[in-house]
Amino acid sequence: GGKWTYNGPDGEAHWSKHYPYCGGAFQSPIDFQPELLRYDPDLLPIQVYNYNLSSNEQLTLSNNGHSVQLSLPSHMHLSSLRHLYTAAQLHLHWGSPDILAGSEHTVNGRQFAAEMHVVHFNSGKYPNISIAADKSDGLAVLGVFIEVGEFNPAFDRFLKFVKGIRYRDQKVQVPAFNIQDLLPAQLDRYYRYDGSLTTPPCYPSVLWTVFSMPVTISLKQYKALATGLFSSQAQEFDPVPLLGNYRKPQLTDNRVVLVSFQE
Ligand SMILES: NS(=O)(=O)c1cc(-c2ccccc2)cc(-c2ccccc2)c1
Numbered sequence: 001g002g003k004w005t006y007n008g009p010d011g012e013a014h015w016s017k018h019y020p021y022c023g024g025a026f027q028s029p030i031d032f033q034p035e036l037l038r039y040d041p042d043l044l045p046i047q048v049y050n051y052n053l054s055s056n057e058q059l060t061l062s063n064n065g066h067s068v069q070l071s072l073p074s075h076m077h078l079s080s081l082r083h084l085y086t087a088a089q090l091h092l093h094w095g096s097p098d099i100l101a102g103s104e105h106t107v108n109g110r111q112f113a114a115e116m117h118v119v120h121f122n123s124g125k126y127p128n129i130s131i132a133a134d135k136s137d138g139l140a141v142l143g144v145f146i147e148v149g150e151f152n153p154a155f156d157r158f159l160k161f162v163k164g165i166r167y168r169d170q171k172v173q174v175p176a177f178n179i180q181d182l183l184p185a186q187l188d189r190y191y192r193y194d195g196s197l198t199t200p201p202c203y204p205s206v207l208w209t210v211f212s213m214p215v216t217i218s219l220k221q222y223k224a225l226a227t228g229l230f231s232s233q234a235q236e237f238d239p240v241p242l243l244g245n246y247r248k249p250q251l252t253d254n255r256v257v258l259v260s261f262q263e
Pocket residue numbers: 064066067088091117119129130133139141196197198199
């Protein structure tokens with residue numbers, strides 16, 4: 001789509017000029033404030049299927065100018081939701097090398113170092129993700145908060161390749177691995193609400209599931225993300241670093257956030 005950025009004249013305050021949904025209702029991310037939360041005992045633990053990919057498979061790791069993205073095969077699913085949702089891609093949002101704050105969702109005002117999104121589409125109802133992307137029940141995204149701490153071998157399965165995708169539109173093939181290893185151990189504790197894509201075109205089409213338990217990556221791994229990538233193309237003169245690629249929390253209006261946990 002058109003050019004949009006996270007700061008400056010094409011920054012998020014201007015997105016709605018070219019992408020009207022960005023100025024609409026049900027926008028994401030949001031801040032999970034205690035007074036918005038309501039415990040729902042019917043929220044089942046998230047069940048993932050076929051996330052344990054074989055290393056014979058290859059995944060495409062790409063720099064799309066706004067994030068680092070890993071393609072996911074269509075035999076990966078989420079099943080514990082009302083519909084069957086098929087995996088499409090995962091990508092990350094992060095801060096800058098010296099400001100370890102770049103998550104999109106926040107918890108009572110607390111911003112984490114980074115956030116991973118695993119994007120799925122409602123394959124029970126729609127033939128592909130492009131058709132599903134703007135339907136109110138089209139997408140389901142898993143959100144994972146990332147803190148800086150212990151080294152994470154699972155994230156290294158793709159972070160060690162970012163040197164090969166420094167510039168926009170560069171892609172490399174990486175051996176597949178168990179994508180569940182990127183998720184937190186507790187898949188039964190999460191925030192659930194109806195929201196949108198956090199990037200243009202901001203379609204209000206996402207059933208959000210954001211796990212309350214963060215995962216960790218090491219400072220070295222975080223810096224690989226926050227210093228290794230550019231949003232400009234290789235041949236462009238002044239390279240534009242790719243960092244701070246997170247949208248600020250949006251108005252919650254009178255949306256309720258369901259939580260699967262009580263304490
Ligand atoms: N942040 S997000 O999860 O809401 C998200 C979802 C999708 C998405 C992609 C395909 C179908 C449907 C939704 C794409 C992006 C995106 C990130 C970086 C650059 C451009 C787009 C981001």
